[in-house]
Structure formats: C-alpha cells, structure tokens
Amino acid sequence: MEAFLPAEEQAFQYVIGLIVAHELQPGDRMYEPELVQKMGMSRTPIRTALSRLVADGVLEKVHGQRGYQVPKLSLEDMEKVFTARQALEGMIAREAAIHRTELEVEELWKVNEREMNIVLSRKEATQLNELFHRKLVRMARNEYLERSFEALYLRSSLYIFYFGRFFLDGQSRELSSHREGNNYTYEEHRAIIQAVSDQNGELARQLMEQHVYNTWRIRVINSPFFDG
Incomplete structure (x- = not known):
C-alpha cells in the first residue's frame, strides 16, 4: 500500500485490490471492524471508503444485514x-x-x-x-x-x-x-x-x-x- 495516499484512498484501493485478486467473490460479505483490524486504521476513513464503494456500485449495503456485500452479478x-x-x-x-x-x-x-x-x-x-x-x-x-x-x-x-x-x-x-x-x-x-x-x-x-x-x-x- 502506498503510504503517501490519504487513509481513505488506501482503504478504497485495498478493497479494490481484494476484488482484483479474487479474494472477494460476488456475494461475499465484508465488515468494517475486520478492515480496521487488518489495516491498522481508524474507523472514519474506512467507513468513508466503504460508503464511496457503495455509491460507486462496487459494494452493497443490504438493508437489515450487517456489513457490506460484493454485488451478485448478472x-x-x-x-x-x-x-x-x-x-x-x-x-x-x-x-x-x-x-x-x-x-x-x-x-x-x-x-x-x-x-x-x-x-x-x-x-x-x-x-x-x-x-x-x-x-x-x-x-x-x-x-x-x-x-x-x-x-x-x-x-x-x-x-x-x-x-x-x-x-x-x-x-x-x-x-x-x-x-x-x-x-x-x-x-x-x-x-x-x-x-x-x-x-x-x-x-x-x-x-x-x-x-x-x-x-x-x-x-x-x-x-x-x-x-x-
């Protein structure tokens, strides 16, 4: 991870990297606390990055469920x-x-x-x-x-x-x-x-x-x- 990137961008690119590497598959879920622990980063930039990924259609926030989901593709x-x-x-x-x-x-x-x-x-x-x-x-x-x-x-x-x-x-x-x-x-x-x-x-x-x-x-x- 490029350290000079803002924390939010680091978190954003980290999730994209998981998708590119197929470590996350369509339908898989991810959780904010897990990212905080893995990246050693505070919740705020990670939450902002996840919200951005949802807005861009890369992740979904399913109503009534915890965490975020990679969309099921069709x-x-x-x-x-x-x-x-x-x-x-x-x-x-x-x-x-x-x-x-x-x-x-x-x-x-x-x-x-x-x-x-x-x-x-x-x-x-x-x-x-x-x-x-x-x-x-x-x-x-x-x-x-x-x-x-x-x-x-x-x-x-x-x-x-x-x-x-x-x-x-x-x-x-x-x-x-x-x-x-x-x-x-x-x-x-x-x-x-x-x-x-x-x-x-x-x-x-x-x-x-x-x-x-x-x-x-x-x-x-x-x-x-x-x-x-």
Missing part, C-alpha cells in the same frame, strides 16, 4: 452497465477531441506506450487502463460527465475483474490472455488517441463506443470462463 445488469458506459464514454471521447491540448495528447501517448509491455501484471494493466480513461474524461472539461463516469466505470470493472480474459487465476492463463486481450486494448486505445489528436470528435466517439463494446462482448461475455 447478464442483465452487465448489459445495462456497459450500454450506459458505451454511450457516456463515446460522448467523453468526442468532447476530449474538441478540448484537448497538445500536452494532454502527449500524456495519452506515454500511457499507451506503457500498455505495450507484454509482461504487465494484472495490477499494472488495471492501473494503466484506468489512467487512460480518466485522462480522457478530464480532457472533456465537463464535471457532470466525470461524475457519471465514476460509478459506471467501477461497476463495469467488476465484470472485467471477475470474468475478463486478463483477470484469471494462474500465470499461464494471465500471460496468454494478455496477448489475446490486452494487446487489442492497446491498439484500440492507440486509435482513439490518434482521433483525439486529430481533433476528429466523431471518429473518437465511434472508436470509443466500439472499444467499450469489445470489452463487454468479446473480452467478458465471450470469455470461455464466463458462466453468466
């Missing part, structure tokens, strides 16, 4: 989440192309170059993908798009973490899925960056919508490990 919910994300991020890409600066485009290229690395770990791939999408949403210069993005991105990430080709147990599967899935992600990101750099908003929108669709249909639903 094909119907996944379709709703990715359909909404497809429309929202298409709009974000279009706006980013209109408002981008040369420096911001250069930062996107640097992220994309790092994505080329075929030996990226799951954690590194997750961080770079999130960085790419977050940079784009900031480039759109619209705080309302940014607020909407937060919840949709994290909720859709649950499906990627549990069912995506790159987030499987075992080193051989992980490396194989990286070649099959993450290289495509790198190439799709590269095309989006070029459209943004060219200030071609309509093309950037189309490419982003296709990218989100590919993540949903090809890398998650069509994964041989997805059982719905």
